[in-house]
Amino acid sequence: MAEKMSFVAFSGTADKLQALATMVSGAAAMGVETHVFLTFWGLNAFRKELISTPMPISPEYGTAGEQVRDLMVKKGVQPWYEVLGMAKDIGDVKIHACAMTMDLMDLQQSDLDPMVDDVLGVGTFIGIAEGGSILFI
Amino acid sequence: MGVEATKEIDARGSFCPGPLMEMIRGIREANVGDTVAVLSKDPGSRTDIPAWIEKAKHELVAVEDEAGYTRFVARKAR
Incomplete structure (x- = not known):
């Protein structure tokens, strides 16, 4: 069993956020000690005013994207941010926001969902992730 | 219904990883020696719930196949 896993959440599409949340949980x-580093669109999805807004499905689904969303609704898939909240509740999960993306998008930590633990530079994140596996989503 | 449980949680409306999360919460809130049953329609539960019970060092009491769902019963060991 891995002792530590880190996920880089780069994508902000509904399907990838769902996959991220499910694997983190x-x-x-x-x-497993679990870290999530939010960057670019992944970080954008954690903005307070956006977190409960349905995000688009990844373009590689093409015209099947809406079918994927319909299936998720029909099967009663729990929203990704709720799954992540549960993961934080039951295990050792830390969510870090990328300082560079925060600067790029003119964001403060108070603009993000309270699930986000801190704001870090990428070097600090790499230091935290050292010795474990890193998955880029 | 098969083996009796102290607490019964119906997670049949819940998609992966919901039923596993319900089992973890149920065990966490239970007293040592209590049994917790979770009903799941998620095929992933078949491997995930027993794997978690083993990892967390509790006891898997029963896995019962019912019509269209599975009932997992675990005893809180510590």
Whole structure:
């Protein structure tokens, strides 16, 4: 069993955020120290005013994108931010926001959902992730 | 219904990883020695719930296949 896993959340599309949240909750459940580094569109999705807004589906689905969304609704898939909240509740999960993206988008930590623990530079994140696996989503 | 449980949680409306999360919460809120049953329609639960129970060092009491869902019963061991 991995002792530490880090996820770089780069994408802000509904399907990738859902996959991120599901994998993070699996890692948290299995007792793995889990870190999420939010950058670019991944960070954007954590803005307070956007977090509960349905995000688009990734373009690679083409015209099937809306079908994917319909299926998620029909199957009662829990919203990604709720799944992440549960993961934080049951396990050791830290969510870090990328300082550079914050600067780029003129954001303060108070603009982000309270699930976000802190704002870090990428070097600090790499230091935290050292010795574990890193997954880029 | 098969093996009796102290607490019964119906997570059949919940998609992956919901039922596993319900089991973790149920066990966390239970007293040592209590049993928690979770009903799940999520096929992933079949491997995920037993894997978590083993990892967290609790006891898997029963896995019961019902019509269209599975009932997992675990005993809080510590």
